[in-house]
Amino acid sequence: MDLGIDRQALVPVVQQIVSAVAQWIRNSGASPGTRLPSIRQLAQDNLLSQSNVIEAFERMVAQGVLASKQGSGFVVAHPPLVHEGQWYEGAERIWGAFADNPLGELKLGCGWLPDTWRESDDISYAIREVTRTDTAGLFNYSTPLGLPVLREQLLKRLTQLHIPASVDGILTTAGVSHAQDLLIRTLLKPGDCVVVETPGYGNLYRQLAFQGVSVLAVPRMRGGPDIAALEALLLQHRPKCLFIHSLYHNPTGTSLSRGVAEDLLALAHRENFLIIEEDVLGDLQHASCTRLSALPHDERVIYVASFSKTLSSALRVGYLSASAALIAQLANLKTLTGFGTSRFAEAVVASLLANGTYRKWVQRLRKRLNAEMAATLQVLEDEEWEVFAVPAGGMFLWVRPGGGEFSRLQACARRLGVLLSPGSLFYPSGEHSEWLRINVAYASDPRAQALFREMGPARSTSTILKTTSM
Template sequence: MDLGIDRQALVPVVQQIVTAVAQWIRNNQVSPGTRLPSVRQLALDNLLSQSNVIEAFERMVAQGVLAHRQGAGFVVAQPPVTTECQWYEGAELTWGAFADNPLGELKLGCGWLPDAWHESDDISYAIREVTRTDTAGLFNYSTPLGLPALREQLLRRLTRIHIATRVDCILTTAGASHAQDLLIRVLLKAGDSVVVETPGYGNLYRQLAFHGVQLLEVPRTPGGPDIAALEALLQHHRPKCLFVHSLYHNPTGSSLCRAVAERLLELARRENFLIIEEDVFGDLQHPSCTRLAALPHEGRVIYVASFSKTLSSALRVGYLCASATLVTQLASLKTLTGLGTSRFAEAVVGTLLANGTYRKWVQRLRKRLSMEMAATLQVLEDEEWEVFAVPAGGMFLWARPGAADHSRLQACARRLGVLLSPGALFNPTGEYSEWLRINVAYAADQRALALLRAMGPARSTSTVLKTTGL
């Protein structure tokens, strides 16, 4: 078994062994109980130390991929009996998105950056700095509105992007989903109606449905919500809120244009509803982007953002900006339901903002994503995929193959070990769709490229797989 170990790679050798063996099991559809080559032989064939191979195998035993049998060495384990979703989706549908991935499938449609893209040294430095200078952050609750030092930094950030506010109008949360949940609980009750975009963020749909809120769907266009459809809907309904994703919309990657933004604000004033603007990808902004909260809105826009997508989802730091009165209500609920947010996590993010590390990181990230976006768009064009919009930035593309059928796409993805996020997961009713969300940060992987090319016109899947060596 040739593991293809690259000793110049940043990935540790043990992890390379785990990934290579898992891929061999998957690609060859190896049956449970099959015996692997001996540790000694595998080490000899790949010029590895036996201790590295043993550590990798033991790690795979802990993950449930391998089992150790006395006298027989390591064998492929019997998979546990579980009910498994055929399709993968990021935060929108299943807990499985957050589980370990022992077979190393490529999460082409997930909603976050690859682990290898993150720069842990900067976060490690910030953690050391916080533990050295702010011991209270290790032991105490945060304040109801959030750590004052972080909120001061957030005020500076909002000022730079032309959002006029005050520090007492900023509330920290455990990510954007937490902010949305607080807003739903305070602003809405069962039977109320709200406007949501479709396709859109599936977790929001489920949060609203959990509280008995009626969803009024408006199609997303490349420039934002379909204004004609919204105006028609407003003739028969009186929604309390409109939820909109202005920049690098999830899942389409499109951004709000100025004309649509201004019309949305006009309608909000005329029909007396609030707009909840999510901006979790806003730090990847392009100069031409438009935010509703940066326009005159007479207090009708509530701004929600987060550091989970750009910095670290493990820190769980987000925030919202609203009127001081509403922020006070939300802070009371935040304290009641969770005794506040993590002072330590907020101190780490505040340190990264204050020393300029986060700004520099985002600049590098924006440049890298831009390169991956251009490369992925070129592949999709070459293979005649249909693309919903050409994003100005961000990490998502919304696309569908021009010729391939649904079953062929599923079969090819399964064979390659690629996990997809299909269009049905971004619809409130789960209606079937040929569209897929593609995260360009994963699209340069050979398995992703093989899938995109295999779905091109008059392509033979087996030919593409042979050509790419998969």
């Protein structure tokens, strides 16, 4: 087995061994129980030390990819994530594949930035500063509303976005999902109905279903929810809330137009429902945009945001802005269910906001994502993929290949080692969809480029003709 080790690369040799063996398992279709070459043979063939091979194999045993058999060496243990002719079963399995990823597939459909994009030095510096200057943050609970110094920074941010707020009207959370959970449990009861966008955020659908809340689906268009479809739903139902992404919608990448925003607010006043506006990617804006929270709304809009996508998903710091009365209710539930959020994580984020580090990081991130977005759109156009809309920014594209069956796309992705987010994840009923969410931060990888090329109409036709002639 030729592992193709590059001794000049920055990647450690042990990690190169792990990646190469995982690639071999994937490409060869090795079934569980398949025996690998001996450690001695692998080391000899690739001019490696046996200790490096042993360490790599032990890592893969810990990951569940390999198993060690007495007297037989190492064998393949991890079954294929996808069997021939079937797609991933259940959203949890897909998210688990993205998170665990023991075979090192390209996470083209995931919702976060690549590890290689993270600028850990700034976060490390902030952590050291907090550890040195705020020792209480290492040991104590935060306040019910969240760390005061962080909420003061958040108030400045909201003011810059022209969103009316007060310090008492801001609550910190452990990310957007935590904020949504608090809102669902506080505002809704089993049997209530709400409106969600489709396609939309799959985890929200599952949260609502878990609490017994009925979901009314309104199509997401290029400028926001389909107003005509929403009005038709309102004639038949009395929804309590509308959940919406205003900027860089997940998964379509679209943003709310001013006209649609004004129509939504008029409907909310007339039909008496609340709007929960998620703005998790709003920091990536680089042009004029429309937020419902920044328009006159008489406390009908609740603003939810997070630093998980842009800064660090490990810190888990989010927040929401609403009326002081609602914030007090949410703070009580937050304390009851978890004794508050991480004081330490909030102190780190507050430090990054206060010293301007976060602002500079987001500027660099925005520029890099914009370049990747433009390059990805060009490749997709060249290969005749269909793009739902050309986003003004952010990291997501909603696309489908111009040629070939969806089953062929699955097979092609498996062969190339690419993990996709199928369209069914973004519909409440899990209905089949040939659309995919693409994260442009991963799209320049050669595996993604190969997938785009192989699923173009010309190549699909060529493949069909070749198969027919044989």
